Amino acid sequence: MSVDAAFLDALEAAARDAGRAIISVRKAGFETERKSDASPVTEADRAAEAVIMEHLHRIAPGVPVVAEEAFAAGQIPETDGEFFLVDPLDGTREFVAGRDEFTVNIGLIVKGVPTAGLLYAPAKDLMYAASPQAAWFIDGTHRRILAGRQPDMAQLVAVASRSHRDQATNELLEALKVSDTVGVGSSLKFTLLAEGRADLYPRYGRTMEWDTAAGDAILRASGGQVLDIHGNPVRYGKADIDDPFAHAGFIAFASEKAAHAYLSHINLR
The missing domain is CATH 3.30.540.10 (Fructose-1,6-Bisphosphatase, subunit A, domain 1)
Structure with a gap:
């Protein structure tokens, strides 16, 4: 197409x-x-x-x-x-x-x-x-x-869900020494990263592919990345698994530098 x-x-x-x-x-x-x-x-x-x-x-x-x-x-x-x-x-x-x-x-x-x-x-x-x-x-x-920003690693800004905040998210934000957190609803969280207003958006737990596809496309095109909780690029069309079209969690990043910080974190655990 x-x-x-x-x-x-x-x-x-x-x-x-x-x-x-x-x-x-x-x-x-x-x-x-x-x-x-x-x-x-x-x-x-x-x-x-x-x-x-x-x-x-x-x-x-x-x-x-x-x-x-x-x-x-x-x-x-x-x-x-x-x-x-x-x-x-x-x-x-x-x-x-x-x-x-x-x-x-x-x-x-x-x-x-x-x-x-x-x-x-x-x-x-x-x-x-x-x-x-x-x-x-x-x-x-x-x-x-739109273009995501290169982060100041001493002053990372995160976007977090207003309705789905959990302990795993809080622990990650603490581990990465996030200095500020912005709460917003819906897929608008992706746009804050794409606009250069924040650096990462963690979402642990189950979400569906239709929740993220449009925001993911926008973020990737602006220079960002969306990884699963193991650090691999999120993929779509997973109809072959027991829970089709579902994500088991993801972290969205405005830049490769911010993503690298996360990858370093999980490699040290």
């Missing part, structure tokens, strides 16, 4: 339409339900996913789409070569709580690697995008190229 300007513009339109569907549901009011894993889901999740699926079938007919709500309903397509990962509303807890830190996420995976992605925060009207060559922030018609 050619990741050209027309393709990325089409993904942007899909994300914006999904965002409008989410905001419409929020204005009208909604009920919160629980899925089998006890995570929350609302009509906004389902409405946004339907909008994205309709767009993707037009943009890339025949390319498989692994989408969060369809997956929860048992609709799991065969994935071989290239496919989309879709989280129609990442940060549902933030959405339900009335906060604005929720996002629409569309990632294109090619041979296990997030190759392109769109991440949109509709309540903030923030749009981030990535191709294999670059990542950028879209503000109206202006596009600003």
Whole structure:
């Protein structure tokens, strides 16, 4: 599949339409339900996913789409070569709580690697995008190229989940002598790294590939890395394992230097 300007513009339109569907549901009011894993889901999740699926079938007919709500309903397509990962509303807890830190996420995976992605925060009207060559922030018609920063190892800044902070995260931040920690919801954590506002984002415990694909594509294109807890590059399309399309934890880094600090840490343990 050619990741050209027309393709990325089409993904942007899909994300914006999904965002409008989410905001419409929020204005009208909604009920919160629980899925089998006890995570929350609302009509906004389902409405946004339907909008994205309709767009993707037009943009890339025949390319498989692994989408969060369809997956929860048992609709799991065969994935071989290239496919989309879709989280129609990442940060549902933030959405339900009335906060604005929720996002629409569309990632294109090619041979296990997030190759392109769109991440949109509709309540903030923030749009981030990535191709294999670059990542950028879209503000109206202006596009600003994103690049992660080279860290000051004496003053590392970490991004941590507001809803999923745990002891393992605290121990890592202490071991790396992180001087400041920023809390933010949803996949917006990846954008803080890509924009050069933070150095690392640790997330221990189970997450799903659609949670990270778009943010990972943006971070990689800005010069960052996403490693698993053992220090290996995170891969996608793991349908052959017992828990398909799941991560057992990851650490995202804004630069190779920050990643090297982590690798040195785990090698010394």
